[in-house]
Amino acid sequence: MPENQNLIEYLRNRRSVPPAMMTSPGPGREEIEALLALASRVPDHGKLAPWRFVVYSRAARERISEALVQLVRQDRPDVSDDAVTLERNRLLLAPVVIGVVSRAAPHPKIPEWEQVLSAGAVCYNLLLAANAHGYAATWLTQWFAYDDRARPLLGLQSGEKVAGFIHIGTMETHPGDRGRPVVQEITSWVES
Numbered sequence: 001m002p003e004n005q006n007l008i009e010y011l012r013n014r015r016s017v018p019p020a021m022m023t024s025p026g027p028g029r030e031e032i033e034a035l036l037a038l039a040s041r042v043p044d045h046g047k048l049a050p051w052r053f054v055v056y057s058r059a060a061r062e063r064i065s066e067a068l069v070q071l072v073r074q075d076r077p078d079v080s081d082d083a084v085t086l087e088r089n090r091l092l093l094a095p096v097v098i099g100v101v102s103r104a105a106p107h108p109k110i111p112e113w114e115q116v117l118s119a120g121a122v123c124y125n126l127l128l129a130a131n132a133h134g135y136a137a138t139w140l141t142q143w144f145a146y147d148d149r150a151r152p153l154l155g156l157q158s159g160e161k162v163a164g165f166i167h168i169g170t171m172e173t174h175p176g177d178r179g180r181p182v183v184q185e186i187t188s189w190v191e192s
């Protein structure tokens, strides 16, 4: 494979953009399908494809958000209006939100852990695919990914888990960089 300086530069500078720093447009249906085709080209031990996508339309996200707000009100009857607004907007700030769902399950040969890792690779690859198409993207889960009451709202089936919600749109504000680990501090060289 030839050296690719553009790709190196991209990897050196890539950055997630929080949904609050995004605006329209996001990708349309055809482009989303192209992004998902790119995203699904990940290492996958046993070729199980132990993951799937859920694309939430704006209308679906409005419906889900209202139901999530009801859960918040149930848990925190004295919740402030500002907090409700924040909850209501969690899935509505980005033009496009795609759920990556892990279907990892016990398998005679392929450890479940490796299936989970493959779902993580899909999430990251979807970020890269969105960037390659010129969009900003970020990988979030948020509390409702782990709330059993939210599972049916999000379209999860028994045994499935949210690997991430990938929020995609057009960058409005650049978030600047964030601290990065010092590679030397987290690397051991086993020499003999």
Ligand SMILES: Cc1cc2nc3c(=O)[nH]c(=O)nc-3n(C[C@H](O)[C@H](O)[C@H](O)COP(=O)(O)O)c2cc1C
Pocket: 014, 015, 016, 017, 138, 139, 140, 141, 142, 143, 163, 164, 178
């Ligand atoms: C599995 C996973 C779940 C995440 N969930 C959240 C979240 O719920 N809320 C949040 O603020 N950040 C969350 N993040 C972190 C954001 O993706 C974060 O902004 C990102 O790590 C920025 O890094 P980058 O600029 O290198 O892409 C999550 C990250 C991962 C890997």
